[in-house]
Amino acid sequence: MLRIHFTSRDLQHIRVARRPHVLWELVCGVCRLDTRQGALEFGHWRRSVHEGLAADPRARRALLPLQTLIPSVGYIPDFLTPSAPGGDLAVGLDEVRATSRTRLTRELSRLAESRPLPPWVSTLDRPGSKGLVTFTRAMELSARTLLEPYWPRVRTAVGNDVELRSRALLDGGTSALLNTLRPHARWQAPVLEVDYPVDRELHLEGRGLLLVPSYFCWRRPTALADPTLGPVLVYPVAKHPLEIVRASQDGLERLLGRTRTVVLAHLAGHGARTTSEVAAAADIALPSASYQLGILREGGLVASRREGQFVRHSATPLGLRLLDER
Structure with a gap:
């Protein structure tokens, strides 16, 4: 369980991302691609993506480095999901390319503790290397392959969710907003108890919390691993099989x-x-x-x-x- 501790100042600085965050959707999408999770919600998307990859060797090659750094279970480096304004892909990729060597080394070393990494990963934090530039090109191409054909549906689902949260906030304030996160999270003032794969305590300490609705997030919310970064909670939005059939x-x-x-x-x-x-x-x-x-x-x-x-x-x-x- 993740226990997020609020102060009165934090309750005044809760925000909801108004649009899908492309890099969070990309990371979550990579996690969903090679699993059987959400067969009804994602099965048609997985089949479509695999068909596209089979026909496009360049896209298939671009996806491989992302699958190396983004396991379907366990730690994922935080530098892959910077808080780009409006979730914009170009801005987000610029932030990824600007990641400091110190941070890259720290996060990649943590990833290496949980899984073996190929030699090319060490080039990402090497001085003068263009490894990070090459990696962000792979991210851009993978976003086009995994997300672009599906983006209208992602945008609609996230928009519907934001409307729901906004109504709750207008009608009942921040407490009502946090209560809409059930069953994924439970508001027990001043703590938000979140369904999470490991036990964690996150103290906001006046920084507030950004709620990011996500289409490809599945079953339980996710958050940045580093507690010193701007607090973010990514949570799954509702998917509607009937609409998928019609479309x-x-x-x-x-x-x-x-x-x-x-x-x-x-x-x-x-x-x-x-x-x-x-x-x-x-x-x-x-x-x-x-x-x-x-x-x-x-x-x-x-x-x-x-x-x-x-x-x-x-x-x-x-x-x-x-x-x-x-």
Whole structure:
């Protein structure tokens, strides 16, 4: 858990980023790309990105150094996400290039404690090296590959979230604003308790807090590792599968994948079914059926209930609406 300690001055200096922060979205996007996290929310995006990478060797090469410095779990160097005004990519990359050698050495050394790093990483903080310039070019190209085609949807989702937070602030003040962060965080004045993978205490000490809504942030908020930097809390915004289906050329199969679409359609057409019945209808193995049902249940498309020795699964109203949009 991350415990963020506020003073009365900090409560007067809570801000919400009004637009998506490109570098935070890039870092979070790299984290999501090679995992199975958020199959409903990100599965269609992952497939699209991998198709693009397969067709573009230059983009594929550019992504490799980012994947080296951005693990899906664990420490990520803070210099990759400077607080550029408005989250602007060009300004942010300028800040990354301007990172001091001392800071680069400190943060890369910390990363090396958790995972082996290739030799080229040592060039980033070497005097006279152009390693950081090359790396930021890779960041720019990767942002175009991972984010640019999807940016209108990212901007819309973040804009909707900012509107929600703004209404809460206007109607109920900073306490109401902080309470909107549930279930990811709980406001227990004067401490914000945040769902976090490690135990940390962050004392704001009058610096305030910048809340950054993020599309590619997943499940739990994230923050800068260095407590001396400007305090930032990046949190996930709501994703709407129905809107993705409507906007996607390939509809539901692009969102869910063919197997999960078959499973969901079977449940919609035949009512509650056991896992074995689903496996037989979809012509998949029992463990695969159980896994696919779990993904659909996690996304709110399937509900499961136990009846005696069996568990029966059925499509939820959201699942039925998705099928109607095909």
